[in-house]
Amino acid sequence: MEENRKVPAVVIKRLPRYYRYLGELLKQDIKRISSGALSQKMNVTASQIRQDFNYFGGFGQQGYGYNVEYLYNEIGKILGLNDGDTMIIVGAGNLGRALASHSNFEKRGFKLVGVFDNNENIIGSTINGVKVMDIRNLEEFLADNRVDIAILTTPKRAVQEVAERLVKGGVMGLLNFSYAELSLPHGVAVENVHISDPMMTLSYKIKQAREGHSV
Amino acid sequence: MEENRKVPAVVIKRLPRYYRYLGELLKQDIKRISSGALSQKMNVTASQIRQDFNYFGGFGQQGYGYNVEYLYNEIGKILGLNDGDTMIIVGAGNLGRALASHSNFEKRGFKLVGVFDNNENIIGSTINGVKVMDIRNLEEFLADNRVDIAILTTPKRAVQEVAERLVKGGVMGLLNFSYAELSLPHGVAVENVHISDPMMTLSYKIKQAREGHSV
DNA sequence: AATATTATGTTATAATATTAACAAAAACAA
DNA sequence: TTGTTTTTGTTAATATTATAACATAATATT
Numbered sequence: 001m002e003e004n005r006k007v008p009a010v011v012i013k014r015l016p017r018y019y020r021y022l023g024e025l026l027k028q029d030i031k032r033i034s035s036g037a038l039s040q041k042m043n044v045t046a047s048q049i050r051q052d053f054n055y056f057g058g059f060g061q062q063g064y065g066y067n068v069e070y071l072y073n074e075i076g077k078i079l080g081l082n083d084g085d086t087m088i089i090v091g092a093g094n095l096g097r098a099l100a101s102h103s104n105f106e107k108r109g110f111k112l113v114g115v116f117d118n119n120e121n122i123i124g125s126t127i128n129g130v131k132v133m134d135i136r137n138l139e140e141f142l143a144d145n146r147v148d149i150a151i152l153t154t155p156k157r158a159v160q161e162v163a164e165r166l167v168k169g170g171v172m173g174l175l176n177f178s179y180a181e182l183s184l185p186h187g188v189a190v191e192n193v194h195i196s197d198p199m200m201t202l203s204y205k206i207k208q209a210r211e212g213h214s215v
Numbered sequence: 216m217e218e219n220r221k222v223p224a225v226v227i228k229r230l231p232r233y234y235r236y237l238g239e240l241l242k243q244d245i246k247r248i249s250s251g252a253l254s255q256k257m258n259v260t261a262s263q264i265r266q267d268f269n270y271f272g273g274f275g276q277q278g279y280g281y282n283v284e285y286l287y288n289e290i291g292k293i294l295g296l297n298d299g300d301t302m303i304i305v306g307a308g309n310l311g312r313a314l315a316s317h318s319n320f321e322k323r324g325f326k327l328v329g330v331f332d333n334n335e336n337i338i339g340s341t342i343n344g345v346k347v348m349d350i351r352n353l354e355e356f357l358a359d360n361r362v363d364i365a366i367l368t369t370p371k372r373a374v375q376e377v378a379e380r381l382v383k384g385g386v387m388g389l390l391n392f393s394y395a396e397l398s399l400p401h402g403v404a405v406e407n408v409h410i411s412d413p414m415m416t417l418s419y420k421i422k423q424a425r426e427g428h429s430v
Numbered sequence: 431a432a433t434a435t436t437a438t439g440t441t442a443t444a445a446t447a448t449t450a451a452c453a454a455a456a457a458c459a460a
Numbered sequence: 461t462t463g464t465t466t467t468t469g470t471t472a473a474t475a476t477t478a479t480a481a482c483a484t485a486a487t488a489t490t
Binding site for chain 2: 012013015016017019020078079080081083085093094095097098099101102104105107108110148149172173174175179186187189190191192193194195196197198199200201202203204205206207209210214
């Protein structure tokens, strides 16, 4: 029932996975689940599940388990989903366009309100119902529209400058897909996604398997 | 100099980041670096860097530090990069096409040898110099070509079946971008990439910042 | 050549994270 | 009901990970 311990980052990182699994259970119309049953499905220990949830006070009931819908919603609240956070995508290349069409963001409660690029040939076109705007009009847009999150899919050389402009314009969080690592004022939330990292990890695992080690 | 301790997964996960940073240093023609200097750039402790490298025997010299190129190459070897691993992409939707055009994979030594889809309109077209093939010909292709890694960007409903066919065809590692989590025989290396997970983590951080907690 | 400095590899210590244990509470069964 | 089973929240024990400390060796300096 203790609520004020600082929640370790490693616990926070696990919440999205819990959330996804619980969403699946919901779809299957499963009303309740025990930590033991969930642990089997998710391949973690029941103890860890209970411990994790307990950082937030615990959401279950002895002898019963957890109400799936309630738990799902509570984790969503912890993560700040469905708060109506808005996002823009900066960089309408292959990856930017793919992400713009990615319906999962909407499913998690994030609303795409703009896409920006500097390529004349792309500016003015529409992706997933959203107009691609000129990056030169970024400041104007940010002044008129609240933007919570920006997804960065620009080339490496552009990303630091763009990030600074976004922060200056009031954007609170950046999801950085570019290769460069950003240095920004304290207080700006940044998550880096380097898609070749898991590829390299995979390469290591394969090598291990080839050499007869367990994977 | 100890080499046979089991290397913790958390250390392996850090290697790609070291590798990327060292690649940057190389480009800047920096020949040597100390754990202290590297730790500042990467925002980790020097102790951790030395400890991490020591799992593999250590690559430095007392009083000198690390030779950047040597260290870069050694980490590459540990990760099994530039071993000529081949890869295919299954699912030529927005994300699959974006990944096919993603030059970083090649930079890390992975060679794209095929793209598969089931959409008649896409089959036969070319992405990044590689022909999109009919998924029905997957087995035939795998019989004729060694494929080490498959990137999965199919819709969720298709991914488990495709994964099984790939494994049967001899593919050793899967990089799964689809929402579903795969259950596969022991010994198959799998890395899951759920791009909405870091988005949710970011949402949490923003919420914390709004509530006045440090990020 | 002698000394001071640098910086590793490695061991020791501290901090975190995971798992196990279990009392208390609710659900279920007889 | 009453007793038995289930299953949580929570504390205790263990294991893992990160940091600090330092002896040793190479480099740099005088």
